Each structure stands twice: as C-alpha cells, then as structure tokens.
Amino acid sequence: MWEQIRANRRRSVIMVTVIAAILLALGYVIGLYFDPDSGAWFGVAAGVVVLVVLWTVAAVGGADILLDSANAREIRHDDAAQLFNIVEEMTIASGLPKTPRVFIIDTDAPNAFSVGTPEKSAVAVTSGLLMHLNRDELEGVIGHEIGHIRNQDTRFMTLAGIMMGAIILISYVFSRVAFYSGPGQRRSSSRGAGNAQAILFLVAILLAILAPIVAQLFYFACSRRREYMADASSATFTRYPEGLASALEKIERSAGLMTGVNRAVAPMYVVNPLEASGPSGLFSTHPPTADRVRILRSMAGAGLAAYEKAYSSVQGAALLGSATLSQAAEVQARPPSAEAEKEPLQKARETVDLLHQANGLLFVPCACGLKIKAPPSFAGATIRCPRCGAENAVPPPALLLKVQ
Amino acid sequence: MTGLLIALIVIVVMVVVIAGSLVAMYNGLVTLRNEVKNAWAQIDVQLKRRHDLIPNLVETARGYMQHERGTLEAVTQARNVAQAARSSAGGAASPEAAKAEQALTTALGQFLVTVERYPDLKANQNFLALQEELASTENKIGFARQFYNDQVMQYNTRIQSVPANVLAGMFHFEPMDLFELKAEEERAVPLVKF
Numbered sequence: 340m341w342e343q344i345r346a347n348r349r350r351s352v353i354m355v356t357v358i359a360a361i362l363l364a365l366g367y368v369i370g371l372y373f374d375p376d377s378g379a380w381f382g383v384a385a386g387v388v389v390l391v392v393l394w395t396v397a398a399v400g401g402a403d404i405l406l407d408s409a410n411a412r413e414i415r416h417d418d419a420a421q422l423f424n425i426v427e428e429m430t431i432a433s434g435l436p437k438t439p440r441v442f443i444i445d446t447d448a449p450n451a452f453s454v455g456t457p458e459k460s461a462v463a464v465t466s467g468l469l470m471h472l473n474r475d476e477l478e479g480v481i482g483h484e485i486g487h488i489r490n491q492d493t494r495f496m497t498l499a500g501i502m503m504g505a506i507i508l509i510s511y512v513f514s515r516v517a518f519y520s521g522p523g524q525r526r527s528s529s530r531g532a533g534n535a536q537a538i539l540f541l542v543a544i545l546l547a548i549l550a551p552i553v554a555q556l557f558y559f560a561c562s563r564r565r566e567y568m569a570d571a572s573s574a575t576f577t578r579y580p581e582g583l584a585s586a587l588e589k590i591e592r593s594a595g596l597m598t599g600v601n602r603a604v605a606p607m608y609v610v611n612p613l614e615a616s617g618p619s620g621l622f623s624t625h626p627p628t629a630d631r632v633r634i635l636r637s638m639a640g641a642g643l644a645a646y647e648k649a650y651s652s653v654q655g656a657a658l659l660g661s662a663t664l665s666q667a668a669e670v671q672a673r674p675p676s677a678e679a680e681k682e683p684l685q686k687a688r689e690t691v692d693l694l695h696q697a698n699g700l701l702f703v704p705c706a707c708g709l710k711i712k713a714p715p716s717f718a719g720a721t722i723r724c725p726r727c728g729a730e731n732a733v734p735p736p737a738l739l740l741k742v743q
Numbered sequence: 744m745t746g747l748l749i750a751l752i753v754i755v756v757m758v759v760v761i762a763g764s765l766v767a768m769y770n771g772l773v774t775l776r777n778e779v780k781n782a783w784a785q786i787d788v789q790l791k792r793r794h795d796l797i798p799n800l801v802e803t804a805r806g807y808m809q810h811e812r813g814t815l816e817a818v819t820q821a822r823n824v825a826q827a828a829r830s831s832a833g834g835a836a837s838p839e840a841a842k843a844e845q846a847l848t849t850a851l852g853q854f855l856v857t858v859e860r861y862p863d864l865k866a867n868q869n870f871l872a873l874q875e876e877l878a879s880t881e882n883k884i885g886f887a888r889q890f891y892n893d894q895v896m897q898y899n900t901r902i903q904s905v906p907a908n909v910l911a912g913m914f915h916f917e918p919m920d921l922f923e924l925k926a927e928e929e930r931a932v933p934l935v936k937f
Contacts, residue, residue: 420872420875420876420879421875421879424875424876424879424882424883425879427879427883428879428882428883428886429886431785431789431883431886431887431890432886432887432889432890433890434778434782434890434894576886578889702868
C-alpha cells in the first residue's frame with residue numbers, strides 16, 4: 340500500500356513540476372517577446388514570484404478557500420452521528436494519522452469532495468448524499484474521499500489547480516496584449532535579425548496558445564487516473580466494492596442537479612457535477628461513471644490485485660505498478676451489512692430532521708411513536724404530544740441525542 | 744596513477760552507496776515495525792471504547808427490559824471479563840483477551856436480538872444513538888484489525904525477503920502474528936451490525 344502512495348506522490352511531484360515548468364517557460368517567452376535583450380530572465384523571475392505566491396496561498400489557506408467557495412459548513416459528531424462514525428471508520432481502515440473534519444453542503448444533489456493533506460484534511464458531503472445513500476454506499480463514497488487524502492491527491496490537485504488557473508489567465512492576457520499592441524521593442528532593437536525575430540514572435544504566440552492546453556491535458560489525465568486509484572482504495576478499505584458502485588450510479592443519476600458549483604472545485608467531487616454523463620474525453624476530469632461501476636462490479640475480491648485485474652479487463656491497460664501488486668495480499672469481499680434499504684420517505688424525514696437539528700430544534704420521542712419537534716427554548720419544559728396527548732418532558736439539549 | 748585514482752574513487756562511491764542503502768533499509772524496517780505497533784494500538788483503543796459504551800447501553804435498556812435480567816447480566820458479565828482480560832494483557836495482543844472479546848460479541852448479539860421485542864426501547868433516541876455508536880465501534884474494531892493485519896503482512900513479507908532478511912536477522916526483527924478470529928466466530932459479527 341505504501342509503495343502505491345510513494346509512486347503516486349512521485350507522479351504528483353512530476354505533474355506539479357511540469358506545470359510549474361510550463362509557467363516559467365511562458366514567463367521566459369513573454370519576457371523575450373517584449374524585450375529580447377534582458378526581458379527573458381525578467382519574465383522567468385516574475386514567473387518564480389507568481390509560483391511562490393501561489394504555493395504559499397495553497398499551503399496556508401487552500402483548503403479553507405475551497406470549502407468556503409462550496410458553501411460547506413462544519414458539523415460536529417452529534418449533528419450526523421452516522422456520517423461522522425463512517426468517516427472515523429474509514430480513517431482507521433486507511434491508517435490516516437488524523438480524522439478529517441466533516442462538512443455538509445445544503446443541496447439535494449448527492450455528491451462529496453475532500454481537501455487537504457493527510458495531517459490536516461476535510462471531507463464535505465451534500466445533504467442529498469445523506470438522503471439518498473444507505474450505510475454501505477455512504478461508506479464507499481467516504482472511502483473514495485479518504486483514499487484521495489491518503490494517496491495525497493488532494494494536496495497536489497489543489498496546487499496544480501491553482502497553477503493552471505494562473506497559466507490560463509496569463510496566456511489570455513498576453514495573447515490579448517500581443518494582438519492589440521504588437522511587439523514592443525522588438526522592431527527597434529535589431530533590424531538585422533528580422534527572421535529570427537519573426538520566428539520568436541510566432542513561437543511566443545504558439546506557446547501562449549498551447550501552454551494552457553498542454554497543462555490542462557496533463558492535469559486531466561492525472562486526475563482521471565487518480566479517480567480509479569481512489570476507487571481501488573475505497574474497495575480495499577471497505578472490503579465491499581458494491582457499496583461504491585451503487586453509490587456512483589445514484590450520484591450520476593442526479594449529478595446535473597447541482598447548482599452553484601465552483602469550476603475550481605468541480606474536479607474534486609466524487610462525480611464531476613459539471614460534466615454531462617457520457618463518453619469521457621481528453622478534457623474530462625473524471626472517467627466515465629459507467630466504466631468505474633463496471634470495474635468495481637467485476638472485481639473478484641476486494642483487494643488492489645482484484646481491482647487491477649478488473650481494470651485491465653475493462654480498459655485493456657495496467658493501472659497500478661507491479662511493485663505495488665507484489666505487496667498486495669488476496670482479499671475477500673465482505674457480505675453486505677444487515678441494514679435494509681430504507682424507505683425513501685423515511686430517509687427524507689431523517690434528512691429534514693438533520694436540517695431542523697442544524698437550526699437548533701429539539702426532538703422528543705413520544706411513547707406513541709411520534710417524534711415531537713420543539714424549539715430550543717422548550718428545553719426542560721413539558722409538552723403534550725399532539726397525537727396521543729401524553730405529557731412528555733423535554734430534556735436539556737445535552738441529553739438529547741440527535742437523529743441517528 | 745590516474746587509473747588508480749579512478750579505481751579509488753569508484754570504490755569510495757560504492758562503499759558510500761552501499762552504506763547509505765543499508766541505513767535506509769534499516770530505517771525502513773523500523774518504520775514498518777512502528778506502524779504495526781501503532782496499528783495494534785488502534786484496535787486496543789476501540790476495544791476500550793466498546794467496554795465503555797456497554798454500561799450505558801445496559802443502563803438505558805434496563806428500564807424497558809424488566810423481564811430480561813438474565814440477558815443484561817450476561818452482557819455485563821462478559822464485558823467485565825473482557826475488560827479484566829484486556830487490562831491484564833496490558834495493551835498487548837493476547838489469546839485470552841481475544842477469546843473474552845469474542846464472548847462479549849456473542850452476548851451482545853443475543854442482547855440485540857432480544858431488543859427487537861421491545862418497540863418502546865427501539866424508539867428511544869438515547870438507545871438508538873448508543874446503538875449507532877456501538878455498531879460503529881464494532882466496525883472500527885473490524886477496520887482496525889484489517890489495517891493491523893495488512894501492516895503485519897507487509898512487515899512479515901519485508902523481513903523475510905532478500906535482501907532485508909539479512910539485516911532483519913542481524914537486528915532481531917521477529918515476524919509478528921496476525922490478529923484473527925475463527926471462521927464461525929467471524930460470522931457472528933454481522934449480528935451486531937444494524
């Protein structure tokens with residue numbers, strides 16, 4: 340397992356280095372374009388400054404910025420005990436050094452994403468996810484997210500995403516400036532080497548156009564591979580690939596329903612909410628959900644080796660290195676947990692209860708089976724059940740345990 | 744003269760590289776062994792949590808289950824035995840502790856089957872919450888065991904394979920035991936999952 344993480348980290352470092360190199364090359368060419376004598380190194384220096392600023396921002400506040408932009412709010416154990424417990428269970432199964440913080444996003448569309456480093460991370464799920472998935476499915480999704488954190492995807496994807504944004508912006512501004520103003524000192528400084536200058540001009544324009552495309556292709560290819568690897572991790576943690584498979588199907592069905600999704604955060608969700616379902620192209624951040632489900636369903640066990648076998652039979656290529664697989668033991672899948680599929684109505688009620696809970700309402704179970712909701716000011720008072728008329732004492736909030 | 748110099752440099756470089764890789768290999772073994780120990784600690788934490796949860800669960804159930812004194816006593820008894828076995832083992836893996844935990848799991852399973860007959864108790868929010876905590880703790884024990892076994896497997900493979908086995912033999916890296924339950928006992932666990 341650790342071999343796989345190390346290989347993954349090596350790929351991540353290469354990815355970040357390549358994208359950084361593209362940014363610096365862009366700085367070099369733009370500098371050269373404006374001032375052939377000394378501009379090139381000035382451009383590179385400017386690129387380095389931009390990189391340092393971006394990396395600092397990503398390291399200090401990247402996770403919080405992303406969570407904020409997704410309108411996620413942090414919850415405590417008692418707000419959604421089951422979700423919290425599942426996150427803790429997956430933390431243990433993955434050997435993550437610290438339990439991630441848990442966030443809720445209020446939207447009906449089921450989805451989830453994660454940010455941060457293994458030491459300081461966060462998992463955000465939508466309230467729709469809690470409404471639509473049963474325990475096994477939720478476990479599969481959380482396993483996928485924790486897999487991303489454990490494989491250090493979240494750390495590098497945040498960094499790469501921010502750098503890509505900068506490359507796109509710089510190329511855009513440069514191509515506009517070059518188009519409207521024409522080359523600056525280029526003509527006046529050297530008349531003799533006209534040919535070389537013209538070639539330089541072309542190269543600069545070409546690079547400005549190509550840089551964002553190359554960077555994006557690279558980024559997206561890495562991103563798709565990571566999704567498969569996180570799926571493999573989830574199957575290994577939960578020992579139950581079917582949970583994630585059926586969760587992915589449910590999420591895919593209503594992925595388009597999600598509104599107000601930030602473009603920078605979209606690639607980080609378990610299923611990309613901005614990409615219409617269909618064949619996955621070069622510019623997709625996620626592999627087609629149908630493929631992911633088919634691989635998970637055709638696994639003969641629950642280990643990495645089983646995932647690799649299923650992956651190569653569906654995709655016709657290898658995903659994990661042989662070094663990882665030689666370490667991977669044969670792993671049996673477990674049977675589904677005994678929890679039956681809940682009635683949709685019951686699930687809807689539970690989720691509405693969760694939202695009431697977040698608003699501070701208290702819940703008092705009456706002996707007749709009705710759950711009475713009371714405003715927080717009723718703590719310690721006695722209320723009459725509206726159905727059977729029995730008197731019920733409202734305990735202080737500390738004693739009230741929240742919706743299961 | 745230059746030929747001798749080159750040969751000398753090559754030898755020095757080789758010695759440095761070999762020494763460096765030996766140190767790295769040794770450190771890798773130590774890291775792995777510590778990871779295994781840490782993984783065991785995780786199991787122990789969850790076993791303790793289960794022991795702490797059970798008195799609360801029994802207390803909550805007592806008011807509703809007047810006629811099931813025997814079942815409740817059995818759970819309390821099994822829990823006390825398991826706790827004693829755990830504290831006498833002092834945080835290390837021991838077969839007695841594993842056996843006591845197994846008995847506790849069985850007693851809990853019977854208790855939860857009995858609970859099915861008491862709809863009032865099942866509607867109690869306090870009880871439901873405790874039940875979720877207990878179910879989750881059972882899962883955590885399972886996952887911690889799974890992680891521990893994965894780590895042990897990796898550690899054992901490493902210290903038995905060439906070239907690390909030479910170093911492992913020199914510095915007494917002993918193979919460790921897996922934490923395993925018998926097949927039929929394993930099947931008893933899903934009873935406590937809800």
